[in-house]
Amino acid sequence: GDGEEGIESSLSKKLSSPKSQKLFDIIISKQSNLCLSADCETWQELISIGEVVGSKICAMKTHVDALSFQDPNEIALFKRKLAELASEHNFVIIEDRKFADIGSTVMKQLTAAPFSISEWAHFVTVHSIPGPGMLKAFKEKDKGVILIAEMSSVGNLPSILPDYKKKTLEMVEESGNEDIVVGFVSQSRVGSSLGGKGGGGSATCFLQFTPGVSLHSTGDALGQQYVTVRNAILERDADVIIVGRGILQQGREKWVEAAEQYRKEGWEALKEKLQL
Numbered sequence: 001g002d003g004e005e006g007i008e009s010s011l012s013k014k015l016s017s018p019k020s021q022k023l024f025d026i027i028i029s030k031q032s033n034l035c036l037s038a039d040c041e042t043w044q045e046l047i048s049i050g051e052v053v054g055s056k057i058c059a060m061k062t063h064v065d066a067l068s069f070q071d072p073n074e075i076a077l078f079k080r081k082l083a084e085l086a087s088e089h090n091f092v093i094i095e096d097r098k099f100a101d102i103g104s105t106v107m108k109q110l111t112a113a114p115f116s117i118s119e120w121a122h123f124v125t126v127h128s129i130p131g132p133g134m135l136k137a138f139k140e141k142d143k144g145v146i147l148i149a150e151m152s153s154v155g156n157l158p159s160i161l162p163d164y165k166k167k168t169l170e171m172v173e174e175s176g177n178e179d180i181v182v183g184f185v186s187q188s189r190v191g192s193s194l195g196g197k198g199g200g201g202s203a204t205c206f207l208q209f210t211p212g213v214s215l216h217s218t219g220d221a222l223g224q225q226y227v228t229v230r231n232a233i234l235e236r237d238a239d240v241i242i243v244g245r246g247i248l249q250q251g252r253e254k255w256v257e258a259a260e261q262y263r264k265e266g267w268e269a270l271k272e273k274l275q276l
C-alpha cells in the first residue's frame, strides 16, 4: 500500500498507549486532526452537527452538563445516538468534564446517573491538581485520560505556575499511568514531541490537544484566547486541534464548509510538522 503504512512506519516515536494509537490511526485514515468542540445549546443540535461533520473529524468533545435536556429519557436517547454516530463515522468521544477531585469522588462522578459518562465517553479530561491516586479510577473504568497541563484562557494558573506542566508529566510517569494517559490539553509540548523537534528518538510520547483555535477571532469577552490552525500545530506543537465556535458560529448551513476548512488546514499543517 501507499499512504497509511508509510505514514505509520515513518513515526519514529512510540505513542503512550493503545488508546492514543487508536486515535492516531483515525487521524491518519480520515486525514483529520480536527476535534469538534460540540458546545451546542441542546442535545438535538449536537446530534445534528455530528451527523453533518462526522466524516471530517477525528474526535468530538462534549460538555454533557452544559447541554439542556427536558427529561431523563432525552439523556438516554442522546447517549445512544452519540455512540451510534461515533461508531458510524469512526470518531472518538471526549467528555471535557475536567475532573478535579479525590479518586473516590471522581469514580462517582464518572459513573453516576443520569449522565453515566463512563458508559459512552472514550476519553475524559482531568486536572492534575488532586495527584496520581485519582488516575486509578479512570484505569478501573478503562477510560483514556487527557490531563490538563495548560489552559488557553488569560491568566490561567497552570500556564503561570512554574513547573506545573513538568509536574503534571512527572505525575504520569512516576505513577506508571502512561497506558491510560493518552495525552495533554496544552498550549505547548509536554514531554517528547511526535514530530521532529525535542526528545529522544525512542521516547514514549503523548498526544497534544490544543484548544483556543480559530480562523475568525482572537478571543472572546470572557478570557478565551485564540491562535490560528497553523500556529497551534506548527508553533505550539498541537497534534489535535480543538475547535468550537470557529465552526459552530458559522451557522448551520456553513457547518460542513467550515469543518472542511479546519480539517484541511489542520491536516496540511500536521503533515508538514511530522514530515509525512
Ligand code: 5FU
Residues within 6 Å of the ligand: 037, 039, 063, 096, 148, 150, 151, 152, 153, 185, 211, 212, 213, 224, 242, 243, 244, 245, 246
Ligand atoms: F482546557 C481547555 C482550555 O484550556 N481551553 C478551552 O477552550 C478547554 N477548553 C474548551 O475548549 C472549552 O471548554 C470549550 O469547550 C472549547 C473551546 O471552544 P471555542 O468555542 O473554540 O472557544
